[in-house]
Amino acid sequence: xxxxxxxxxxxxxxxxxxxxxxxxxxxxxxxxxxxxxxxxxxxxxxxxxxxxxxxxxxxxxxxxxxxxxxxxxxxxxxxxxxxxxxxxxxxxxxxxxxxxxxxxxxxxxxxxxxxxxxxxxxxxxxxxxxxxxxxxxxxxxxxxxxxxxxxxxxxxxxxxxxxxxxxxxxxxxxxxxxxxxxxxxxxxxxxxxxxxxxxxxxxxxxxxxxxxxxxxxxxxxxxxxxxxxxxxxxxxxxxxxxxxxxxxxxxxxxxxxxxxxxxxxxxxxxxxxxxxxxxxxxxxxxxxxxxxxxxxxxxxxx
Amino acid sequence: xxxxxxxxxxxxxxxxxxxxxxxxxxxxxxxxxxxxxxxxxxxxxxxxxxxxxxxxxxxxxxxxxxxxxxxxxxxxxxxxxxxxxxxxxxxxxxxxxxxxxxxxxxxxxxxxxxxxxxxxxxxxxxxxxxxxxxxxxxxxxxxxxxxxxxxxxxxxxxxxxxxxxxxxxxxxxxxxxxxxxxxxxxxxxxxxxxxxxxxxxxxxxxxxxxxxxxxxxxxxxxxxxxxxxxxxxxxxxxxxxxxxxxxxxxxxxxxxxxxxxxxxxxxxxxxxxxxxxxxxxxxxxxxxxxxxxxxxxxxxxxxxxxxxxxxxxxx
Numbered sequence: 001x002x003x004x005x006x007x008x009x010x011x012x013x014x015x016x017x018x019x020x021x022x023x024x025x026x027x028x029x030x031x032x033x034x035x036x037x038x039x040x041x042x043x044x045x046x047x048x049x050x051x052x053x054x055x056x057x058x059x060x061x062x063x064x065x066x067x068x069x070x071x072x073x074x075x076x077x078x079x080x081x082x083x084x085x086x087x088x089x090x091x092x093x094x095x096x097x098x099x100x101x102x103x104x105x106x107x108x109x110x111x112x113x114x115x116x117x118x119x120x121x122x123x124x125x126x127x128x129x130x131x132x133x134x135x136x137x138x139x140x141x142x143x144x145x146x147x148x149x150x151x152x153x154x155x156x157x158x159x160x161x162x163x164x165x166x167x168x169x170x171x172x173x174x175x176x177x178x179x180x181x182x183x184x185x186x187x188x189x190x191x192x193x194x195x196x197x198x199x200x201x202x203x204x205x206x207x208x209x210x211x212x213x214x215x216x217x218x219x220x221x222x223x224x225x226x227x228x229x230x231x232x233x234x235x236x237x238x239x240x241x242x243x244x245x246x247x248x249x250x251x252x253x254x255x256x257x258x259x260x261x262x263x264x265x266x267x268x269x270x271x272x273x274x275x276x277x278x279x280x281x282x283x284x285x286x287x288x289x290x291x292x293x294x295x296x297x298x299x300x301x302x
Numbered sequence: 303x304x305x306x307x308x309x310x311x312x313x314x315x316x317x318x319x320x321x322x323x324x325x326x327x328x329x330x331x332x333x334x335x336x337x338x339x340x341x342x343x344x345x346x347x348x349x350x351x352x353x354x355x356x357x358x359x360x361x362x363x364x365x366x367x368x369x370x371x372x373x374x375x376x377x378x379x380x381x382x383x384x385x386x387x388x389x390x391x392x393x394x395x396x397x398x399x400x401x402x403x404x405x406x407x408x409x410x411x412x413x414x415x416x417x418x419x420x421x422x423x424x425x426x427x428x429x430x431x432x433x434x435x436x437x438x439x440x441x442x443x444x445x446x447x448x449x450x451x452x453x454x455x456x457x458x459x460x461x462x463x464x465x466x467x468x469x470x471x472x473x474x475x476x477x478x479x480x481x482x483x484x485x486x487x488x489x490x491x492x493x494x495x496x497x498x499x500x501x502x503x504x505x506x507x508x509x510x511x512x513x514x515x516x517x518x519x520x521x522x523x524x525x526x527x528x529x530x531x532x533x534x535x536x537x538x539x540x541x542x543x544x545x546x547x548x549x550x551x552x553x554x555x556x557x558x559x560x561x562x563x564x565x566x567x568x569x570x571x572x573x574x575x576x577x578x579x580x581x582x583x584x585x586x587x588x589x590x591x592x593x594x595x596x597x598x599x600x601x602x603x604x605x606x607x608x609x610x611x612x613x614x615x616x617x
Binding site for chain 2: 145
């Protein structure tokens with residue numbers, strides 16, 4: 001009974017949150033010319049509702065995926081992987097944050113705090129494969145894949161469950177880097193618009209990187225190979241931004257502008273939440289999860 | 303409960319199993335007997351939907367393992383050969399994970415896991431991490447994983463491999479226990495194991511089913527086929543011929559073994575009559591100097607040899 005009520009309430013939360021996001025996107029495009037469109041206090045209620053609603057919906061409506069996610073989280077936090085990755089990210093990104101602050105003191109610029117998220121994003125490119133490489137490859141190598149896929153779990157549930165597990169760890173990492181703008185708030189008056197949008201971009205790209213990592217891990221039984229494949233794909237994408245300067249204004253430059261993580265992150269860090277780019281990042285995520293699913297599926301077809 | 307019809311699986315150009323068909327009724331304990339590489343694991347992997355057959359059909363509890371694998375997997379508990387487990391979970395977490403993945407009702411999982419821990423004698427290690435467990439405990443956790451969601455069919459791939467004798471006895475007792483509530487199919491290459499656990503034995507060799515019978519019938523067949531190894535001091539050439547003439551002996555073969563005198567393998571009569579005393583007194587009567595007489599236990603390979611040659615003879 002409690003469970004039934006909770007399942008319905010979480011759907012309502014999710015619906016309200018999504019409705020507000022849609023409204024927000026429409027409203028912000030219509031008010032694009034006015035420099036200061038102020039959404040007021042409403043997002044402080046609707047965004048938490050969206051997050052809680054989404055998380056609860058996942059847990060209550062997709063128990064198969066959720067149990068896999070829970071197990072992955074348990075494994076990550078029971079082993080040194082998660083902590084090693086976190087320490088690496090915090091160490092480096094805080095150092096860069098400190099440099100940025102120092103630079104701002106001597107030469108006040110615009111939205112530099114949001115710009116540090118671009119460095120964080122590059123660190124995520126480097127670190128995500130280390131986190132995702134074990135997801136499926138390790139199971140294949142140790143044989144536990146056999147006790148997993150002989151249970152009534154759909155391959156897609158497995159892919160999504162594992163994706164969300166790695167995503168959970170990444171979200172914890174991102175949440176802790178969020179201490180940087182909070183510290184800036186303590187000591188100054190940062191512009192929060194670009195910071196929020198930069199974090200939206202950061203989470204979106206993390207999802208894409210993790211999806212690529214899951215796909216790479218599904219391809220092979222070797223964790224090293226999985227990491228190498230994921231690095232190849234993500235770093236190549238990152239380097240696409242070099243195309244921007246090849247022939248400005250032409251299609252090839254647009255390719256770099258729209259497809260490479262750092263070019264897209266730059267847009268987000270400037271404070272624009274561009275629907276085109278959001279959809280691009282989301283479709284990358286979905287595409288690679290689908291590819292991972294197909295890889296697993298073809299692995300046991302006739 | 304398990305129905306297999308004309309199952310064939312090719313790995314590249316090599317057939318792992320060819321045209322395998324059998325049925326297992328509800329409540330049966332069936333042993334799948336064969337040497338390494340006979341196709342036991344492949345058959346089990348097809349039954350558990352881990353791999354797809356090249357051709358043929360298999361169903362568990364009426365659900366096709368390929369077309370309706372979600373349902374067939376729901377009715378299967380599977381212990382793979384090496385009992386792979388997640389090293390960084392505790393026994394309790396591991397079994398809970400297994401039950402949850404099979405959609406076991408959420409509020410009953412805890413009680414069921416406790417029951418399985420009791421049944422598999424894991425009580426003293428329930429909260430230990432898997433990677434700290436010995437091989438015997440790992441095997442029992444694997445068995446627990448196979449039954450934790452209370453499936454109708456339990457499939458165990460070489461459940462006693464790599465265990466010490468005491469653990470083997472323990473595991474066999476546990477499997478017999480499981481046989482009371484579940485349909486059990488296990489694979490093994492150890493004949494006495496099949497004898498002691500199963501009600502029915504399916505013998506598979508080189509990808510094809512060679513024989514299917516109750517253990518009693520099979521052992522009778524094997525006992526019939528037993529032979530004696532005899533060593534006599536006399537190295538003369540007439541010994542073999544004279545032994546062959548002894549009523550009941552179905553064959554004599556001189557073996558090239560080192561040591562004193564000469565060594566012969568004397569095949570016992572087909573009707574299973576015990577001729578040890580007769581052979582001994584015959585040798586003593588002829589004054590050949592009996593040095594040694596040992597009954598030769600048929601090894602599994604001999605059974606295969608016999609069964610395969612017999613089949614060829616019949617065809």
